[in-house]
Amino acid sequence: MKIRFLGCHNVETATTAMSCLLVDDKLALDAGALTRYLSPSAMFNLRAVMLTHGHFDHIRDLPSLGMNLYLSGKSMDLYGNQQTKENLTYCLLNGTMYSKFLQKPADNPTFRYHEVELDTVFNIDDYEVLATATPHSQPSHGYQITDKSGKRLFYTGDTGPGLSQCFKMVTPDLMVTEVTAPSRFTEFFASPEGKHLTPELLRRELLDFQRLKGYLPQVACIHMSPATEGEVEREVNTLAADLNARIFLAHEGLTVTL
Numbered sequence: 035m036k037i038r039f040l041g042c043h044n045v046e047t048a049t050t051a052m053s054c055l056l057v058d059d060k061l062a063l064d065a066g067a068l069t070r071y072l073s074p075s076a077m078f079n080l081r082a083v084m085l086t087h088g089h090f091d092h093i094r095d096l097p098s099l100g101m102n103l104y105l106s107g108k109s110m111d112l113y114g115n116q117q118t119k120e121n122l123t124y125c126l127l128n129g130t131m132y133s134k135f136l137q138k139p140a141d142n143p144t145f146r147y148h149e150v151e152l153d154t155v156f157n158i159d160d161y162e163v164l165a166t167a168t169p170h171s172q173p174s175h176g177y178q179i180t181d182k183s184g185k186r187l188f189y190t191g192d193t194g195p196g197l198s199q200c201f202k203m204v205t206p207d208l209m210v211t212e213v214t215a216p217s218r219f220t221e222f223f224a225s226p227e228g229k230h231l232t233p234e235l236l237r238r239e240l241l242d243f244q245r246l247k248g249y250l251p252q253v254a255c256i257h258m259s260p261a262t263e264g265e266v267e268r269e270v271n272t273l274a275a276d277l278n279a280r281i282f283l284a285h286e287g288l289t290v291t292l
Contacts, residue, residue: 035185035292037208039284041067042256043263044091044214050260051286052091055189055210057179061158063189063210067286068095074102082158085114086191087174088121096145097126100135104144111158112147113165117173119147150175153203166203168193171229178204185292192257194229201243207292210284211236212257216265230257233269240277253281254290 036058041051052066059076062068062083069077077099086092096112103110119136127135127145135144150156150165152175157163162180167173168190176190188206190197192214215223217234224235231239236255244250258266267283274281284290 035179035181035183035187037187037210037254037290037292039254039256039286039288039290040071042258042284042286042288044257044259047260049286052094053191053257054095057161057187058181061161061179063177064092064191065095065099066091066093069098069102070095071286074106077102078106078108080110082111082113084163084177085112085118086168086176086189087115087170087172088118089172089192092191093118093122093126096122097132097135100127100133100144104133104135104138109142109144109146112145113150113158113163114147115173115175116149119149122147164203166200168200169196169229170194171227176200176204178206187292188251192229193231195224195231195235195239197239198242198246201239201246205247206251208252208254208290210254210256211239213255213266213270213283214257215259216262217269233266233273236270236281237273237277240273240279240281244277250277250279252290253279254284254288255282256284258283 038056041054043050053064054067055063060081160182164178165175178188186206188204190211214230217232220232220234222228223230
């Protein structure tokens with residue numbers, strides 16, 4: 035399994051892009067930077083786009099993808115929850131902000147939206163996919179993707195603390211999760227208002243994972259705020275040394291092979 039990081043941050047700048055991963059150049063996880071780095075032929079090669087939730091930095095490039103598909107007479111499958119579909123239908127692809135690609139063309143919509151059933155395995159081509167709920171300020175879920183060789187990726191999307199129920203469902207070789215800000219923001223992000231992770235909150239979650247599963251996977255961290263990224267990276271490096279595990283910040287353009 036090859037995981038390519040297209041977007042690893044929570045905002046776009048000259049050097050950063052919003053959340054988006056590719057699996058084997060076939061499955062996209064979130065769409066914050068999906069069209070920024072892909073040629074039309076690479077976009078058309080995708081089998082599906084799998085959305086964790088409906089915040090802008092995770093769905094931003096769907097209008098551009100939709101237009102590329104529409105003008106070429108192509109369509110694509112989207113997977114996500116009901117709230118994400120509503121965000122797309124009423125806010126982004128609503129005919130005012132951008133074209134209604136969930137509805138047009140009427141006989142074969144550009145985007146075919148599938149609402150996922152949590153904690154139930156389904157298949158996309160040769161991949162087994164499991165969606166499981168994660169704690170965030172909007173209804174959200176992560177995806178475990180298993181390829182035909184048995185390699186497993188678990189992508190949490192955005193999440194706050196409280197992943198123990200989710201961890202019971204997954205056994206990844208690589209976990210891709212978030213560290214939005216440094217640990218001085220821990221109190222805020224641990225609150226119902228925050229619902230993101232800091233390195234300190236990630237430490238607590240990984241210790242829970244280790245107690246539940248008896249091991250730690252590789253952990254790639256994304257969704258950093260560029261303004262505090264250096265501070266976050268130092269804390270993540272300390273966390274990796276303390277837990278004697280491979281825990282690292284991912285950056286745009288990185289490829290990891292399992």
